[in-house]
Amino acid sequence: MKDKVLILNQDFNAIAVCSVHKAFLLVYLDKAEMVTRSDGEFLHSISAAYPVPSVIRLQNYVHVPYFGISLSRHNVLRRDNYSCQYCGSVKNLTLDHLLPRCRGGETKWQNLVTACSRCNSRKGDRTPEEAGLKLLRKPVRPSLKSFLQLHVNPGNKDWRVYLGMEY
8 A cells, every 4th residue: 555645735735745544634624635545555444445545536636835945964865865975875874064064064955965874984084076086966955845755656647647756
């Protein structure tokens, strides 16, 4: 069973991802409608079987103030696809400040990347250029849509339409 459900606002804009159980409760309590369901999957009670939602839409429009994606270790790793931004390794991951903190580097999205411990040690308190390292991808502040896209399984076409990944 897929463990995530895409939540759309009343205007069909994607606003969040939640668990199957929370989505089912929203539908069951008539706070949301099921837009698409998972193929052949059901939630069972003693006397009934209910289709598992894949995408739901809220019945009432919810104003969601956008504060941005919070800067955390987990979110930096997620943004960088859990791989070293210097060599591509997926083992022994750490966070690295491009401009080291000892040289005035700030802890912000554009100055943090995921690095394996080997590359991070090699870089030390230098910039990537000074250490002879090249970034695979420039770090940017992620958008809500880009973060929601990270939850999409390759075979899940239901979500892709609502996240602008295909038409």
